[in-house]
Amino acid sequence: MTAARVVDAVKTYGTGDARVRALDGVTVGFPGGRFTAIMGPSGSGKSTLMHCAAGLDTLTSGTAWIGDTELGALGDRQLTLLRRQRVGFVFQSFNLLPTLTVAENITLPQDLAGTGTDREWVDALIDVVGLGDRLRHRPSELSGGQQQRVAVARALAGRPEVVFADEPTGNLDSRSGEEVLRLLGRAVHDMGRTVVMVTHDPVAAAHADEVVFLADGRLVDTMADPTAEKVLDRMKAFDSSRDTGRGTAPRQRVTS
Template sequence: MTVTTAPTKTPPAARVVDAVKVYGSGDTGVRALDGVSVDFPAGRFTAIMGPSGSGKSTLMHCAAGLDTLTEGASYIGDTDLGSLDDRRLTLLRRDRVGFVFQAFNLVPTLTVEENIRLPLDLAGGRGDPEWIDALIDVVGLRDRLRHRPAELSGGQQQRVAVARAFAGRPDVVFADEPTGNLDSRSGGEVLGLLGRTVRRTARTVVMVTHDPVAAAHADEVVFLADGRLVDRMENPTADRVLDRMKAFELPSQTDVPSRAETPSRTEVPS
């Protein structure tokens, strides 16, 4: 008799469980996250979307260990971020997490190659030369390695930032509005690059964006509203994402609280 076993499910690269984040206290406190549980599958490109003030950037910051939860837990792989002291959390972010931000955050005095290698140099290691070499080809910057950031276009600078984020082979790369400072053509190139890097290197990307066109590059979109997870969409298209977002932005008048009943969100990350 042939015995078949169920395939082993790959654990998520990152996840949050019953995540609550409160800014302020008492009557002025605002729940930026209100009991969110979501996993970010390994080897996938996931986008986080929601209206302004929905908690999407807060979710990313807490999942990445850049901010702490008020309640609940955040994990990178099987590691509970809440169990780590500051030193171990810093080491985890350095060794297992990559970041791409709206501002490119390149060091202006370093060359492209030096910027890509910067996380490895700061960690005191050489990394994997073959991996770095392959990354340079994936991001299409081999002919720019000796250039400095000021000699590059915005799109090229963000490609350097993408390569830098993947240089240490992190478990997951978090991207916060990575195309926010780019024109549509350059933004499309960077988004295509993120998708290709996920597919070619089996890495994981979690991206916060407000743009349905950007979200359509992902394998899946998770939607937040009022600090809660309200929907997930596989194989998104820009039109489907836009239609879903319209449902958040055009509530019925009976569902809209008065201004006096709605706490100010000016100090809450989106």
């Protein structure tokens, strides 16, 4: 059972000479209850893939699915409702609203929906992320690592079908990053959630159950039970293939 998948996903930006194919016919499924990492060099289309799979962006052609729902058929409002009910997000930075407290940030999607929060579940989450004593604090009073842990708690609070994390450790030192990654791992293995994480860091990817590799907008490889070394070796292989000119021409970065 796949929690999210894309089929023949194509995404192009710009027109004419400036036309860039960020995704060039990708088909990939993210199985439920698993921690999947999307790896690839800069400009490989990994962030675009995640954005389209999560309903933040629309595909030029092909289909994207969350469970049994085809995202291309949904309007802005339905996509918004889908995001707040069935998907969780962790971004690289700026995950929290500065005006809300930690507790309010965690339950924000449910508050926006106007549905009640599952108190027990949220309390358990807060326990896991270890910020019980910081609930009344504002994000500005937290360290970067703490902020990301709050973001993870927020992403999980609504028990979404899938959590998308976009370089969640990109702005953190290695220790804080390690904590966040472990948290994502626990969400999958202890709580039965599904996590899809975009990263360019082999150490981060090693926390996943499976790694899919993207290059030049195509799915080029998958790797089960990754370790940092194996992932690093695989990435080096990309680089050398690029250096020898087998890749496409240098391309515009489509995401940061």
